[in-house]
Amino acid sequence: MAYSNPNDPRRAVSSKKHYLKNKIVYIASAKQTKEKMRAYVRRKKDRPCTDCGKRYPYYVMQFDHVRDKQYNIATLVNYNNRVKIDTELAKCEVVCANCHMERTHQRGIVQRLV
Template identity: 40%
Template sequence: MSRSGASRARARVAAGLPRYTEEEAQLRRQQARVRADRAKEQLTAELTALKLQRGCADCGYRAHAEALDFDHLPGAVKIAGVTRMVSERRSRDAVMAEVAKCEVVCANCHRVRTATRRVPLQNAEAAPLSR
């Protein structure tokens, strides 16, 4: 009768060998990548559905999720952009906590919002540029 993977690993460690053979370690790394890719795809699909469900908070646009952004609301402490967090494979809970600080807006409305939140340069007293 063959031993389980855990008992083989314990026996290897007891014998002073690495926990896993190189082949086992490679297989485990590959399986971890597959799980991480699957989780990322599921989270991306969930965020896409969320964007389409909510639509743009300003104009109501909801035709293509790719044209909708998560806009961090003023006063919210931004950890990172939602899409960056997904690409960095942060946990679902961390990403959804960041989404809770945002409104969904279309790309055009997002650019307008961002521009109106900035202090206009012509009204600010700009220091002369030094070279």
């Protein structure tokens, strides 16, 4: 490496020059990786609704966190961390949008009564 000392200011300049020279490649790679993660999550939605049993397209299916929500799945897709996505998906059930709204409504009523 040309500048092995991480505190050398020339290293930052060199790194920035390299990025600017290869910016298109980096952006294309990031887009491709993000699309792979989106496809992975879409495949996870390719199953019948847990409540009503009907099959819908991926854009109708939603992840319902039933335990300890830590992250939003859509946000995790942007960070390209399949381990975190799988950990968060393990806490979810796949339900259609109607059943998800029904569940959410019922939880809200139960929480208010308690």
